Amino acid sequence: xxxxxxxxxxxxxxxxxxxxxxxxxxxxxxxxxxxxxxxxxxxxxxxxxxxxxxxxxxxxxxxxxxxxxxxxxx
Amino acid sequence: xxxxxxxxxxxxxxxxxxxxxxxxxxxxxxxxxxxxxxxxxxxxxxxxxxxxxxxxxxxxxxxxxxxxxxxxxx
Amino acid sequence: xxxxxxxxxxxxxxxxxxxxxxxxxxxxxxxxxxxxxxxxxxxxxxxxxxxxxxxxxxxxxxxxxxxxxxxxxx
Amino acid sequence: xxxxxxxxxxxxxxxxxxxxxxxxxxxxxxxxxxxxxxxxxxxxxxxxxxxxxxxxxxxxxxxxxxxxxxxxxx
Amino acid sequence: xxxxxxxxxxxxxxxxxxxxxxxxxxxxxxxxxxxxxxxxxxxxxxxxxxxxxxxxxxxxxxxxxxxxxxxxxx
Amino acid sequence: xxxxxxxxxxxxxxxxxxxxxxxxxxxxxxxxxxxxxxxxxxxxxxxxxxxxxxxxxxxxxxxxxxxxxxxxxx
Amino acid sequence: xxxxxxxxxxxxxxxxxxxxxxxxxxxxxxxxxxxxxxxxxxxxxxxxxxxxxxxxxxxxxxxxxxxxxxxxxxxxxxxxxxxxxxxxxxxxxxxxxxxxxxxxxxxxxxxxxxxxxxxxxxxxxxxxxxxxxxxxxxxxxxxxxxxxxxxxxxxxxxxxxxxxxxxxxxxxxxxxxxxxxxxxxxxxxxxxxxxxxxxxxxxxxxxxxxxxxxxxxxxxxxxxxxxxxxxxxxxxxxxxxxxxxxxxxxxxxxxxxxxxxxxxxxxxxxxxxxxxxxxxxxxxxxxxxxxxxx
Numbered sequence: 044x045x046x047x048x049x050x051x052x053x054x055x056x057x058x059x060x061x062x063x064x065x066x067x068x069x070x071x072x073x074x075x076x077x078x079x080x081x082x083x084x085x086x087x088x089x090x091x092x093x094x095x096x097x098x099x100x101x102x103x104x105x106x107x108x109x110x111x112x113x114x115x116x117x
Numbered sequence: 118x119x120x121x122x123x124x125x126x127x128x129x130x131x132x133x134x135x136x137x138x139x140x141x142x143x144x145x146x147x148x149x150x151x152x153x154x155x156x157x158x159x160x161x162x163x164x165x166x167x168x169x170x171x172x173x174x175x176x177x178x179x180x181x182x183x184x185x186x187x188x189x190x191x
Numbered sequence: 192x193x194x195x196x197x198x199x200x201x202x203x204x205x206x207x208x209x210x211x212x213x214x215x216x217x218x219x220x221x222x223x224x225x226x227x228x229x230x231x232x233x234x235x236x237x238x239x240x241x242x243x244x245x246x247x248x249x250x251x252x253x254x255x256x257x258x259x260x261x262x263x264x265x
Numbered sequence: 266x267x268x269x270x271x272x273x274x275x276x277x278x279x280x281x282x283x284x285x286x287x288x289x290x291x292x293x294x295x296x297x298x299x300x301x302x303x304x305x306x307x308x309x310x311x312x313x314x315x316x317x318x319x320x321x322x323x324x325x326x327x328x329x330x331x332x333x334x335x336x337x338x339x
Numbered sequence: 340x341x342x343x344x345x346x347x348x349x350x351x352x353x354x355x356x357x358x359x360x361x362x363x364x365x366x367x368x369x370x371x372x373x374x375x376x377x378x379x380x381x382x383x384x385x386x387x388x389x390x391x392x393x394x395x396x397x398x399x400x401x402x403x404x405x406x407x408x409x410x411x412x413x
Numbered sequence: 414x415x416x417x418x419x420x421x422x423x424x425x426x427x428x429x430x431x432x433x434x435x436x437x438x439x440x441x442x443x444x445x446x447x448x449x450x451x452x453x454x455x456x457x458x459x460x461x462x463x464x465x466x467x468x469x470x471x472x473x474x475x476x477x478x479x480x481x482x483x484x485x486x487x
Numbered sequence: 488x489x490x491x492x493x494x495x496x497x498x499x500x501x502x503x504x505x506x507x508x509x510x511x512x513x514x515x516x517x518x519x520x521x522x523x524x525x526x527x528x529x530x531x532x533x534x535x536x537x538x539x540x541x542x543x544x545x546x547x548x549x550x551x552x553x554x555x556x557x558x559x560x561x562x563x564x565x566x567x568x569x570x571x572x573x574x575x576x577x578x579x580x581x582x583x584x585x586x587x588x589x590x591x592x593x594x595x596x597x598x599x600x601x602x603x604x605x606x607x608x609x610x611x612x613x614x615x616x617x618x619x620x621x622x623x624x625x626x627x628x629x630x631x632x633x634x635x636x637x638x639x640x641x642x643x644x645x646x647x648x649x650x651x652x653x654x655x656x657x658x659x660x661x662x663x664x665x666x667x668x669x670x671x672x673x674x675x676x677x678x679x680x681x682x683x684x685x686x687x688x689x690x691x692x693x694x695x696x697x698x699x700x701x702x703x704x705x706x707x708x709x710x711x712x713x714x715x716x717x718x719x720x721x722x723x724x725x726x727x728x729x730x731x732x733x734x735x736x737x738x739x740x741x742x743x744x745x746x747x748x749x750x751x752x753x754x755x756x757x758x759x760x761x762x763x764x765x766x767x768x769x770x771x772x773x774x775x776x777x778x779x780x781x
Contacts, residue, residue: 044748045129045736049146052122056148064146071145072123072138080308080746082301087742094155097734097740118717121731154379161719167728174729174736192776195765196274197294203267204294212294216535219293220271222278222623228774235773248756248763249268266743271758306745318751319758340720341425343709345442348418352442360442367441368419368426368434383718392715393708417705432580448682449690457698466702466704 045074046084054093060085119148120158128167134159193222194232202241252256267296268306276315282307341370342380350389356381415444416454430455466470506574507555508593509543510561515681517584519674522570523598532674540577540584547572554764559701567678581679585691592673596663607648607662607669613640614665623666628658632731657662677767 049068050060056078062081078097124134125144132138136155143150198208206212207223210229217224271290272282280286284303291298345364346356354360358377366371418419420430428434439446447456514527521544522528533542547568577584597603616639625632628629629700631642647662648654654662654669662669667766679686714730729747739749740756771774 044735044739044746045126045730046746047744047749048122048126048129048173048174049729049741051731051735051738052119052142052146052148053127055119055122056143056146058147068126069130070144071142072126073132074126079301079304080734083299083305084744086299086302087744088738091742093738093742096738098737118727119729120535120719121719121727122735125728137550151379151382153375154376157379158719161724163723164721165724165728170725170728171732174732183744184656186399192761192765193274193277195761195768196277196757198768199291199761199764200267200270200274200296203270204291206295207271211307214279216274216290216293219280219290220278221280231773232768235768235771236317236764238771239764239767241767244763244767245760248759266753266757266760268745270761273754273757273761299548302743309745309750311749312595313750313754315754318754321751321755328722336679340709340713341422341723343713343718343720344418344422344425344705347709347712348422348438348442351418352439352444354443355545363441364422364438367437368422369428370426380468380718383716387712387714387716389712391483392433393712395715410758414701414705417701418709421702421705421709446760448623449684449686452580452583453691453693454698455513456580456586458702459583459700461702463702466699469703476625 044071045069047081050084050088051093051097060088060093118144119146120154124158124162125167125171130173134162134167193217193220194228195244199241199245204244208236214228266330267291267294270331272310273315281312341365341368342376345390346380346384347393356384356389415439415442416450420454420458421463430458430463431477499549500714502549503556506543506545506550507557509541509574509576510553510557510680513578515579515581515679516561516566517575517577517581517588519573519575519588519678520551520570520677521573521674522673524599524674528593528672535591536587539579539587540575542573544573550574560683560685561680561762562679564680567685567687569677570678575674575676581681581686582691582693584679585676585688586693587588588674588676592671594668595670595672596668597654597659597670599654599659601654601670603648603650603654603669604671605650606646607654607658608646608736609641609665609667610643611641613638616664616775617767623711624627624657624661624664627663630661646722652736691737738776739768753770 046065047067049065049072052068053064054058062078062085065081065084066076066078069081120139120143123139123146126142127134127138132159135174136159138152139155139159140152194213194217197213197220201208201212202218212232213229213233214224214226214253248259268287268291269295271287271299275282275286284307287303288298288300291303302317306326342361342365345361345368348354349360358374358381361377361380362374362408365377382389416435416439419435419442422438423430423434432455435451435455436446436448440484517540519542524532529542537543539631550572551565551568556566557694575584575588597607613635618634618639622632622634622639624639625639628647630645630647632639633642634640648669649660650727676688676691677689678688710723710726712718713720714726717727717731720726736749736752738744739746740752743753745753765773
């Protein structure tokens with residue numbers, strides 16, 4: 044998860060999630076950085092609205108609980 | 118949450134969560150570090166088993182939603 | 192359920208779910224394709240709002256799991 | 266999610282999840298494949314018992330929800 | 340939690356959450372005030388919409404995790 | 414809610430919730446204290462198990478949003 | 488004032504002086520209505536209040552005279568006289584006094600002409616009565632009764648008097664036969680004087696359950712604030728970590744970041760999505776293989 048934590052740290056700090064930035068953060072924590080993982084991370088996050096993604100699953104279950112029952116018989 | 122992510126990043130990287138390390142990680146992400154917040158974080162984490170808290174989070178999300186609905190009318 | 196995954200893959204890739212496309216994906220994975228099933232799948236999915244179904248599954252894991260269990264004996 | 270769909274498709278078809286196979290499936294669906302993500306996916310799946318993960322996914326949410334409700338009145 | 344309660348008291352009283360005010364409130368309650376914690380509190384709350392933060396459910400409460408853990412073996 | 418927060422602050426600080434203490438805390442926050450409300454609060458809390466009430470809240474923090482409306486006029 | 492003094496017999500003068508002293512020596516003065524309280528119960532109440540509050544019974548006219556002689560805001564208590572009043576003196580605060588008096592109340596049978604303090608409900612079910620005129624009495628007050636197994640049975644639950652209505656003679660008779668005691672009897676605090684203000688019962692009644700709920704609510708808000716603003720405290724640091732971890736997982740799953748720690752979550756998500764689409768397809772005629780449904 045280090046890579047994701049690094050990305051969220053950058054996001055929270057209002058910085059862009061670039062390969063360079065992610066690498067810098069990981070290194071500062073003493074992580075031996077794997078370029079491919081950084082690339083994969085940045086690519087995956089490219090089209091994602093992080094703010095939404097953070098809150099989505101976190102908030103959704105509350106709303107989901109009710110329809111869950113309704114959906115069950117379907 | 119930047120400070121928390123920095124701590125989690127260090128934890129995942131197997132590094133100790135000290136004021137120095139947290140500050141270094143935050144700086145690498147371009148965060149203007151506030152010493153008092155770092156101190157408060159490190160102090161709060163002293164009494165916590167981080168691994169346990171992480172594992173609990175892994176199990177909880179789905180379950181957490183349910184009591185919300187039940188408790189709401191209270 | 193390879194057939195369904197193939198359909199989802201096409202959907203996510205922004206491609207149309209046609210008999211031809213589904214067949215191509217399945218073949219690429221070394222699946223021995225049954226034409227009748229491909230036809231049935233494409234016909235069935237014509238009226239399905241896949242995006243909605245996916246979102247429901249993502250948001251309400253409980254709901255998705257429940258009918259799954261119920262459907263099991265089928 | 267395209268990458269994971271491709272992996273699960275291969276798994277269901279009884280094929281090995283290699284970088285080569287995943288890439289082939291993705292390409293067949295017209296996806297512009299990013300090598301780094303394929304690599305990351307295959308690496309992440311290396312030590313994972315997919316069958317088990319699937320079963321856990323199917324069972325966990327339902328089980329988790331039940332005790333949660335019970336805890337609410339406490 | 341004293342520091343949080345002091346902040347909420349000030350917020351509810353329509354007063355600004357400054358180091359000075361927080362310190363005064365804590366002292367009035369007989370708390371031995373730690374300057375660093377006051378600083379950290381005020382800094383953390385600077386950019387926070389308190390009204391929103393107090394009403395937005397915080398996820399993954401410690402207690403909710405317990406039943407989840409019980410369900411884990413499932 | 415100022416009065417409630419004052420009480421909780423005192424409780425967390427390990428101080429007794431007396432009319433005198435509540436009044437002192439409220440005044441320190443610049444609240445114009447209504448004697449009758451302080452008295453009513455202290456009398457009411459005599460028979461309330463605060464620790465229990467707090468724990469109830471800790472179990473269902475998600476629920477906070479719902480009673481918000483109900484509690485507002487208080 | 489001088490006028491009153493001249494016309495009062497000695498014992499009345501003493502009584503007025505005693506009342507005045509009581510008022511002056513206690514921060515809280517309450518007015519209670521003693522009407523309809525049996526003497527035995529008054530004694531019980533006095534005993535229960537001993538050391539906390541003192542009940543001073545007197546004629547309303549003398550109490551009024553004492554209040555008038557003292558003048559000022561305490562005289563406003565006169566407006567709350569009702570029935571046969573008595574004064575109650577205490578050093579407790581008025582809220583505590585109200586609570587104490589509520590606790591001394593007991594349930595009693597209703598007398599004809601009394602007002603129902605709440606809806607009076609007669610529950611359905613068997614009674615111990617043998618068939619006889621009692622059935623007619625029940626029916627006259629609207630209680631449907633039948634004979635069953637040689638005993639009178641009430642067929643359905645009935646509200647015989649609504650809150651605030653007068654309990655008439657017939658109803659009172661039936662209620663007493665059924666052993667239903669609807670009346671709260673005890674010292675009802677009409678008003679309390681404290682530090683220049685007169686408090687009415689509505690102001691004094693505190694809802695402890697509501698107070699506990701507010702405490703819980705405030706605690707939730709504090710918890711939420713601490714977690715949402717990431718202000719670590721001993722109580723919330725676990726939840727804050729949990730939240731950060733959840734957020735990271737959410738982002739990872741949502742974006743498809745294939746990391747070992749969350750790959751199983753991603754698999755689960757994909758599997759659920761597949762099932763959702765599979766079930767939708769099944770509903771439209773696509774046969775699912777058994778394996779899909781396992």
